[in-house]
Amino acid sequence: MREEFYKTPSSPIWWGALALAAIMPFMLSSYYVHILTLSLVYVALASSWNIVGGMAGQISLAHSLFIGVGAMLSSALLLKLGINMWLGLVISAAISGVLGAIIAWIDFRFQLGHLSFVLITLAFAEMGSIVVEGWDFLGGASGLLLPKDTGNFLAFQFGGGSGAFWMMLALAAICVLVNVAILNAPLGYYLRTIRDNEKAAQAIGVNILRYKIIAMVISAVLASVVGTAYVRYLTFADPYLLVSPVITIEIVLFATVGGLGRAYGPALGALLLVPLGEVLRGKLGSTLPGLHYFIYGIVVISVILVTPRGLLPLFERLWARWRNPQPVSK
């Protein structure tokens, strides 16, 4: 672990930003707190996806599986078997981790190229959604309705509203921090080597299988935990939202817009796009359903055409030019 990592958790800016975020529920109306909570869900999800998709350069479209296991399985365990949701969270996270390890192993064992990896993970995601929609234990096509959130912390309840916001803030902060940690740890260097040139990485002795599995498991476990927390916030476990490959596509697009492989890139993308989408949906959702997705699509296409590496590098360049008006040499 390099020193840069310890700078982040000890930096006043980081804690200041967190503290500022934490007092939001006292200052904003519940509608805006809801939008912020949703944004934090996607910050956490996009950051967890970034470990595999950004750092290791593997566009995994299977993350709806992990989110889905975290959301649907923990809900089903609570409702059908009466298992406490905290335990359900751990069980789902463990299963997601195993699924992630299997996918990473398949990728390595069968030497899938980038494209094949995208396709196989998409096929897994479709299979996952078909299984959940067809299996009554997991709620089937009609989903599962969780008991009312009474704020009982021991039953994984946070009292809705601001409680859920703080829970999500903590999760999002953890996910971003994990990103910072990995980027500054040897693992981050291995992953980026694998992304940039897998053969060369292997030649200099990087254990590709091991690091691919580690990255995928961390990413899957985080996504699953966020899935459980998200479904608790929503109260209704909707398979068409939580297990559909569309949620992965959203995450991938947020991460791409913000900046792939950067610690704060995916968070930036989610923080810009989710509020935009939610406000649009709130204002025009009844007259023009789908408008927010339409605009996401337009934003993504424009960002990719203008600055293919995402907005974060663009902002950094603009910042550098503003600080130092001379043309910056690379």
Added chain:
Amino acid sequence: MSELYQALAQGLLIGSTYGLLALGMGLVYGVSGVVNFSHGDFISLGMFMCLALFSAFSLDPYVSVLITVPVMTAIGALVYIFLIRPMVGHQFLMVVQLTLGLSLVLQNGILMIFGGEPARTPSIVESKLVILGDVVLRVPHIIAFVVSFALAIGLYIMLRSTDFGRSIRAVHQNAHAASLMGINVGRVQVLTFALGIGILALAAALLLPGTPIQPTQGLRYTVITLLVVVLGGMTNFVGIMLGGLIIGIAEAFGTIYLDGPLGLLMPYIIFVAIMLFRPQGLTWSASR
């Protein structure tokens, strides 16, 4: 026994159209190395254009293709020129993300115009049946089968023996050498992409009669098309048609013989198995 014949026949008929959907994608991949993740949403677009033409002028989908094919071909050319060509030379995965963004735009553009309720576009042949012994076939499926194969054969002949077809194959084999031989590579790429989207307009009309459509269906068509293309070895013409038939039959067998989700999973299971053990696809040698 009659169930077996029924499943086989149904699978073959549907599979031929899947093959046709996949040919467009395979051609584009071969010539420009682009995998279009908004493929299924272009199929949706074709279907909803037929629906619009039906509601406005009560045109039968089979007649609407006279309008939808040229329009979609033009859209395809514009999309390639303005969106995809600027990305050539960047990382391959950026094009994937770009087309995923395009898929959101198309899907939700359709949703905003037509609403989310499942819709049907009637056709005069929609409810006609042909009964051969124990096997009952729907006329739209038979039309789809005949047209798909005719078109596939037509494309094959075009690739084999016209100048445009030869230039497509030349760009596919070695774009650099092709450009040295005086082929306008950029033009071939635009035309192929436009052709691929144009084929989709036709395939959309073939799939439409009797099928309820909704804006969110695009992704599932994309996945099916991808399954077929990969099974067929990405660019192998015969392989792709074969892959279409296999996926079609797997789907028919799955829904007839197995209950519920397991049946729907059938094509995916077969796909993953083939991907893992024959990553180069079904064909044994590159015959192009």
